[in-house]
Amino acid sequence: MNLTVEIGRLKLKNPVMSASGTFGYAEEFSDFVDLNKLGAIVVKGISIKPMEGNPPPRICETACGMLNSIGLQNVGLKKFLKEKLPYLNKLKTIIIVNILGNSISDYVKLSKTLEDSGIEAVELNVSCPNVKKGGISFGINDKMLAKLISKVRQSAQKITLITKLSPNVSNIPLFAKVAEDSGSDAISLINTIPALAIDIETWKPKLANITGGLSGPAIKPIALRMVWEAAETVKIPVIGIGGIMNAGDAIEFLLAGATAIQVGTGNFVNPGATIDILEGIEDYLKRKSINDIKGIIGGMNGKCTNNNSDN
């Protein structure tokens, strides 16, 4: 059975990746999964300087989902290269580093330094809703986004560039096209959806940051629609993210046109989720007598029939 997929210059052994910010620096999951079996690992977002993150409380649960306002707490580029990368380099899978900055020059410096350190791919985080500067401000302005990606592309020419899009725009195809035209090798979507929860006894917001990003099964249908719209628009690979908990969810994204998928919040609930999903996809392909994963990518077809299966 062929499970391999291509993202830019990368050849992934299968389409299952971890999502940034939900998988630590991978070592946190070594008790639970054989990391070498994953298609790729996207590590926690890295900025040039360490970031301490937002004050607690940082998370709260909502119906079929959760809000987080971690605020991109991370060890910073220097410590990442020194303390985290040696472990990641020992793994037999592709490492994708999610990067974030306050300015275009931050993104340029991060991607260039990582390229020079042997990293094969970066994911540009232009969609975090939980920081005041940078992040989402690039992801919701098409001209800024085009400029950011072009500058990164010019300086780091070998690295595979993935742009992680925000769901917080009214026109996903526009931003997907901007990413493609500016030199991005792939796009990933969606990041969390800005959201709010209030304690009705105290009348206070449930998060210290007031708002946070909604993730989990609650956002899956929205994510799926956006992934489908993006995949219909661009030729570069689309990586589907948003509420993927099991193989069935992952397959839906592949049918919508995603070349690969990322598991985020699902890792918190079941730290073995990535491998369970991978095995579930294999079982599904066997059951459907399909011997190549590419046989289902973008496979959604025809009109809705009235006998939907219950999945």
Next chain:
Amino acid sequence: MSKNFRAKVINNFALNPRTFLLEIEPIEETIAPKPGQFYMIQPDSSYDPLLKRPFSYIRKSNGKIQFLCAIKGKGTRLMMNFHSNKIISMLGPFGNGYPIFKSNHISLLIAGGTGIASILSLSNEVQNKYLIYGARTRDELLLLDKIEELGDRFIVCTNDCSYGKKGMVDELLKDFISSHKDNINSIIIYACGPLPMLKAISKISAENNIKGFASLEENMACGFGACLGCAVKTKQGYQRVCKEGPVFPFKEIIW
């Protein structure tokens, strides 16, 4: 040996209208816990509620693990209704646990409310010990049968004077310190309970130069260091309650 395992519910009964005792038995091989560590328990296999909940264990014996659970919301209400033989999904044990010292000293265990669970996991592991336990009312003093064997080394109080001494555990701590003036340097405090209680105890121990450790509680999504949701402010910056904690030295915590 897995930290991601299934378990069978052995026993589950109410201790008072807001608290229940849950006993489970893993049906897969698991790792032995250390005092002060915790487990994540999944309330339901649907996605609402989505996340597992953290609980300190009380004791592990004959392969069975006991938990004390307070009803806080949807997840714990579902857990309260776990029937015997139900198969549940769990993670753990996680966290650093209480540091146990070899040297000869007095272990002063202090618990408030459901904090008694974590303190009980420690009580069998330390020798020369005293226990101060407080709650708002008699009804909220839990598992007294398990701790009264300590005899006169067990001091209990309630805010409303419905059982034991009247007052808060920090007042009893002050009394304890004044009656142990001679060997104050050999006291080590281990505390678990509501944040204001821990804060008060930490202040008193700093004033008397007594070493102590607090087990903290915080919302967490994963329990094993990935989500960064359970951060607490310490002198080393934000640290994770699930990984660097839940037990922190008093002097490390920025209250």
